[in-house]
Amino acid sequence: MKKNIWDRCAPLYDFAMKSDRNTYDYMYSKISKSVADRSVLEIGSGTGRLARSVAPACKTYVATDYSEGMLAVAGKEACPDNLTFELADATSLPYPDDSFDVAIIANALHIIPDPIKALNEIRRVLKPGGLLIAPNFINRDMTVKIGIWAKFLNLIGVNFEHRWTEEGYIKFLEDNGWKLGYKEIIKTRVPMAYIECRP
Template sequence: MKNRRNFWDRTAIIYDRFMRRDAAAYDRMYALLRPVVRDKTVLELAAGTGLIAKHIANAAEYIEVTDASEQMIRQAERENHAENLHFSVQDMFCLPYADKSFDAVIVSNALHIVPQPEKALAEIRRVLKDDGVLIAPTFTHAGNSFSGKVRAFFMKRVGFPLHSKWTSAEYLRFLSQNGWTVRKRAVLKASFPLTYAECVKLEV
């Protein structure tokens, strides 16, 4: 955990510049997110510099914007942001919130870079209301083009923490196997295929 946090602390200041290359894909994702979070209390995990939260703040009632990297959160707080956003440093594997606290949880482009992502999903299930929605867009590297695989190789060389390489189908199956019903899906064209997944708790 510490090494992964150090990587994101080091890259916080250039994170927004890096993400600009996928601006079109993110614009489409914001459009998908806004109706889902409208008038809802939202928790965003692994939020980085808060790009997503800042783009959908006008739709949500309240967004708790969190990341494990203190530098990412500091960078997020430097920018102008809506009054309904609150920023804090949190570990997605051990959250301080009560059971069933949020209407929606967003974890974007994070489950593939953490060890044991199923544990993160279990903690998300705990803090999400029974009728809540998990939105979990994730880069699915395994189905990538040759040029994308080259980019992934060099990213790993500089310390990018890639733990899971899924195709889109494999990722959606992973969510289903860990207690989620995927009610909406889309693959967005980005530097790497970006699989948008909107999920509800699987009834047991």
């Protein structure tokens, strides 16, 4: 997917996600408990809503995205002192080995052409025994509402590179060396599998 698609979407992104705000707030609360007092790397941070919600619970929080437009929007709002936004590619992270206690990649693996490479980079920068939090959209029964949302995303150029069922997504993570720790299905316009796992 081309970077400029996300640059163009950035000013409208938060508005487009507004209808699922309560559900995302629930997820952010859950994440905050899992990352308390830890060093965190977020990949695909978008406009920074997750980062600003979760960072206060953390020791340090580095939020990355490969879209300069998304980062520009993220930088316009006040942020906790321990939060920084940085430009980075999920498949070539600019951080040393064993740098972070936790990595978060929320609803991004399905749009990355090479998600295995991204997972390998995440494993590299995580400290031994580190935690990966990887909520991701999954395919269940397609409803009219979900169908319209998917068509809108396609219209603006956002395509899912990968489509996983709940079982398929878990198998994808396990096949790439991740051990499932916690799972929950979160209901948004497109259902989301909330996953916590370790290498």
